[in-house]
Amino acid sequence: MDRISIAGLLLGLVAILGGQVLEGGSIGSLVQPTAFLIVLGGTMGAVMLQSPLPVFLNGMRMAKWVLVPPVTDPERLIKQIEQWSNIARKEGLLALENQIAALKEPFRAKGLQLLVDGAEPDRLRDILEVEISAWEVSQKMAAKVWEAAGGYSPTIGILGAVMGLIHVMENLADPSKLGAGIAVAFVATIYGVGAANLIFLPVAKKLLANIARMVILREMLVDGLVGIANGENPRIIESRLRGYLA
Numbered sequence: 001m002d003r004i005s006i007a008g009l010l011l012g013l014v015a016i017l018g019g020q021v022l023e024g025g026s027i028g029s030l031v032q033p034t035a036f037l038i039v040l041g042g043t044m045g046a047v048m049l050q051s052p053l054p055v056f057l058n059g060m061r062m063a064k065w066v067l068v069p070p071v072t073d074p075e076r077l078i079k080q081i082e083q084w085s086n087i088a089r090k091e092g093l094l095a096l097e098n099q100i101a102a103l104k105e106p107f108r109a110k111g112l113q114l115l116v117d118g119a120e121p122d123r124l125r126d127i128l129e130v131e132i133s134a135w136e137v138s139q140k141m142a143a144k145v146w147e148a149a150g151g152y153s154p155t156i157g158i159l160g161a162v163m164g165l166i167h168v169m170e171n172l173a174d175p176s177k178l179g180a181g182i183a184v185a186f187v188a189t190i191y192g193v194g195a196a197n198l199i200f201l202p203v204a205k206k207l208l209a210n211i212a213r214m215v216i217l218r219e220m221l222v223d224g225l226v227g228i229a230n231g232e233n234p235r236i237i238e239s240r241l242r243g244y245l246a
Contacts, residue, residue, distance in 0.1 A: 012198045043158035059145030072213045074117035078241045081224035115124035121229040128222045143207035150200035157192015161185040
């Protein structure tokens with residue numbers, strides 16, 4: 001569980017709602033279902049229009065990374081590569097074939113299989129780096145679904161504000177309806193700007209940071225496998241991989 005994400009969201013909400021109370025306002029005045037529907041529905045509609053369905057669905061699934069980030073354990077990877085290197089030096093590359101079945105991550109299993117199959121170091125690196133690049137592009141496209149939502153949300157909020165003002169102008173003769181229209185107008189703007197800067201854009205940045213960490217982990221794996229293929233000393237491989245952690 002990513003505690004800082006939860007703490008950040010709660011701090012932002014408490015600061016805004018607390019400021020509303022300190023100014024003498026009511027929290028209930030910020031609860032406007034109409035404004036919420038306009039901003040959320042309009043923003044999601046715009047994002048769905050710009051995104052292919054697989055990208056949109058992947059972006060929605062990735063949202064859980066904000067609270068439960070994917071496990072990245074570089075220390076464990078370094079120890080695993082060092083173990084493979086020792087096995088390869090003592091028993092040969094073919095002895096690593098027994099290690100493949102225990103690997104749950106497809107990319108890691110593919111890299112080790114290429115090593116066992118005797119792929120040349122440069123060829124091994126080229127194949128795996130192409131896959132890393134393609135995976136990174138795919139994941140970033142999904143993360144940018146949230147970035148796009150952060151761009152559309154404030155504009156949709158302004159649209160909701162204009163709609164509320166239109167409603168106010170249509171009912172100038174009936175003062176009883178003016179308050180609701182004005183409330184929707186201003187609250188829609190708050191929802192749009194608040195959602196963009198408290199949720200959508202931070203979520204996008206958090207997802208991109210997680211993707212960057214996972215890319216580094218994959219690059220470490222490639223570097224380690226190439227080192228094994230070149231017959232390098234396990235200690236040299238470990239030392240080089242620890243440079244990624246700096």
